[in-house]
Amino acid sequence: MSRGHTAGSPATYVLLVAAVALGVAGIVYGEGDDSPGLQVLGGVLVVGSVVLGVRALRRGR
Numbered sequence: 001m002s003r004g005h006t007a008g009s010p011a012t013y014v015l016l017v018a019a020v021a022l023g024v025a026g027i028v029y030g031e032g033d034d035s036p037g038l039q040v041l042g043g044v045l046v047v048g049s050v051v052l053g054v055r056a057l058r059r060g061r
Helices: 010-032 036-060
Strands: none
Touching: 010 036
16 A cells, blocks of 8 residues: 655655755745744744654654
8 A cells, every 4th residue: 555655755855855945045035034924934844844854764764
């Protein structure tokens, strides 16, 4: 029974890296525009992506 993308698939990690990059960009652009809301959203995106990445690595073992 395959669920499509498994926790260890390369697509999962590519999406997580893209989400981290998007979060970092949100933090940088939010700082330049003096927008604390965008900075918070970027930070939440980065932290959430890291948590999901660690979780995917741990489940892959």
